[in-house]
Amino acid sequence: MSMANAPLPPRHGIVPSLIGLYQRLADDDNHTIARPGFASQKVHFAIVLRRDGSLSAFRSVQQQNARGKLVPRQMLLFDSGSRSGTAIQPNFLWDNTGYVLGADDKGKAKRAGMLFDAFKAFHREVAETTDDESLAAVVRFLDSWQPEAAVKIENWDSIVGKNLVFQIEGETAYVHQSPRLIEYWSQRSQDTSEHSVTAPSLVDGRVKPIARLHPPIKGVAGAGTTGAAIVSFNQVSFESYGKKQSFNSPLSETEAFQYTTALNYLLADSSRRVQIGDATMLFWSDSPSTEAEDLAFELFAESPTPKEPTSDDLVLIDRIKHFLQAARDGTLADQISDANAGFYVLGLSPNKSRLSVRFWWNDSVEVWANRLAVHVDDLRIAGLSDNRFPVVRSLASQTVRDPKETPPELAGAITRSILQGAKYPDELWRSVVRRCRVDRNVTPIRAAILKACLNRSVRLRQPERSTDTSEIGVARAGQRFVDYSLNQEMPSNAYQIGRLLGALDLVHLASTDNRIKESAAARMLSVAVATPASVIPRLVKLYQLHRTNLPEDPAEARQRKVRTRRTFERSVADIFLQIQRFPSNLSDREQALALLGFYQQRQHFFRLQEPDPEAGSA
Incomplete structure (x- = not known):
């Protein structure tokens, strides 16, 4: 049955909303997202083997990003599940050099040897039940490989510790892309689920095989390179009614896979994430169109205009000007198609091996666009270019002498105010007042912050008044809306x-x-x-x-x-x-x-x- 025809969970919580995103992407031929049993991973090098299993070469699969920097290539690979602590758990047909070659940069040769032995034994086991020539060549290579030979590999310093895949000389596809092996792994993953603990899922209440561990979430700034978890129980004090690990928060294996895969998909897409203080902000919508997400990125990401802008840069600048003008005119929602579609914003912050939810918001694209328009209008003031949109990081940095000292929690609080249409944090305008006094200078952006904070505070105390901040009317306690220019x-x-x-x-x-x-x-x-x-x-x-x-x-x-x-x-x-x-x-x-x-x-x-x-x- 197509995922589009499957019953969707109500999309109010974080996990159901991410599951909905996964199901939409899985049914969209324009997107490539991992199916159960598979995961998108960063790969740096391929080990090229001859048919007899002998080593031919190490080939870089890295690619250049927009800045010309070499970055690892994202590949859909077989997923053996998340690793817990120091447990040895090899992946199928890919892994880091410690597992694949028995050599790494951690200075523990004995453990690296144990990792390699486990990797070799696992592939021998699979090869005995699977008739695939490419896999047989990989096993022959592993049987003949000596870990101490790794240091003799050309450019070993750039290879050690990185993720590797296998490729047969003369073939364009990688070994893990073999249809026979993909079919084998899909069946193996399904057989594993049939022997899992079952319980009612928190998502829809149906009895399903429950995930003991949730796949790691990778790409949150400040979190470990091996990934972190939102749902994690690894202390007895966290357990209840004798339930261990993620059985305390029961999600099915499929649901755990879908929500974490959707998260990793967003985190891997630089146009769907923005750094807000110490929080990584992700955004997505239910609409097939990406207009709302594009607007969010263009207005929240800090992308200074280059000294010599390209034609693409100029197009982007014109789009931002257009959106800002629409926000000032109150027609921003009209500029975005499918305004009734759901829009979601999630902020994640690192907390050792776990992730904390810094903020979560969901409503329609129209509501989001209107909240953004009010924020843009609140900040408008004479002297600040109408074509400049101060991003959240820039607003928060006005409270301190050195931008590096910006309180990370302040950026998150400002973002919540924008999304919820709520009062800006008092810390923002009070700190700006202090900075103005210390520096003996009121810059345009600081004045814009003071105007926005005072106006929104007054307006929210008078819900019967118009939300149009250009209105000049007497507010309570003798205050009035501060105008765009001198009053x-x-x-x-x-x-x-x-x-x-x-x-x-x-x-x-x-x-x-x-x-x-x-x-x-x-x-x-x-x-x-x-x-x-x-x-x-x-x-x-x-x-x-x-x-x-x-x-x-x-x-x-x-x-x-x-x-x-x-x-x-x-x-x-x-x-x-x-x-x-x-x-x-x-x-x-x-x-x-x-x-x-x-x-x-x-x-x-x-x-x-x-x-x-x-x-x-x-």
Whole structure:
């Protein structure tokens, strides 16, 4: 029966959703995914044998990736199951050099010899019941091979420890691709299942042969190279009712194979995974189209524009611009076909030999696209390019001095906020406030973070209000949505104080014809936004001195490339009218508003393009 006609489990949990992905891929002729008893593995070299079993050569099967680097080739190979601890368990017709040649780089020659003996005995056993000339040649090679000869192999240093397969000289196919051996292994895997422990499966409740161990999951950043497990019980304290290992969490052998194979398939596809802090984020959909996954990768993966972009790079840049514009217009979901299909996002983090689920989200493609559109709109602010989408890693790195010190859990929390449409983590905006004060600088991306966090916090406290962040309406506690650009009527005392600091900064710079790198207001920004009453009176006195150095004549102002004294004085006076008082201290949230006022006042000045310096306000 086709997997498409088989009853599918409800796709709300992680395992059922991955099983659904496996079944869809298995029925799609455009995808190659392992069947039960087989697994996709990374292979570096092939041992080329003559028909009599003598060694002909070692041939690299590695291939170049997009960056020109040699990487192992993914091959569908026979799967003997996961190895537990130090147990010796050879694979069929492939393995690492320790098993295949009895030599590795671990410095334990005796154990390597034991691995080789087990590998040789296993293949002898299979050859006795299987009539295959290629397998017979492999067995003859193993019988004649001496492990101590491995070090004499040309380029041994690049071969040792790697995975090897077999090939007969003159043949294009590998030995493991023999139809007779594939049929044998499929039957062997089925016979093994018939002798397994049976119990109701947690996926659908049906009684099935239960997997004692689940296949390893490979490719999660930071996890062991041999793989890790989500479901694993190896201590007595973890057991219940006398059930050992994965019998505590019963999944059938087929289900365990399907969900882990689907995970490994996603992890092996660089366009379906993104690193978010210490979590490896995977995403997939129920749709045959890959538009939603492509969009997720393009907007979440950190791929800087190359200095000399190729035609493919330019196409990608145009696509991102198109998607961002659609997000701003609220039409992002309309740009993706099959919007009602399910969309899934899974974040996995390493935890020694196990994996932790950092985040899990699933809904429709349309809901995901709309959540992403809201996130894009929340981050929009004057001064930050509309064609630039700050990825999660970039947002989280704004909280620390060195990006390498970014808290890994923060990136995961930001991702959850985006997916769930929830409030951004408080740690994000509070840490950005601290960085702005320490660095005495409010960059466009930091301002975007502050705006997004404040707006979303206000909006979620008022569910009856529109989710359109461009709306200007009075929020609770006297707060309003922070606009895309300067709002001169913003009813926030802290925001207006920030505007004043921005104006005083501009006056000082203009009074020196922009010859100084930092104004007095910028130098005192950290203290000014925290305790305005202690600093601003001093800055106002300095302003009285600085303004006397500003040109009064428009012609002189044009020559000096600054604005006239009257323009600045009018701007400062207008801001003073909006300020109610200079408090002794501001709360963290008020400091965020003050920093936004400082940033937007300066951006407003820089964006004014009138040829006449007398026109407009600063």
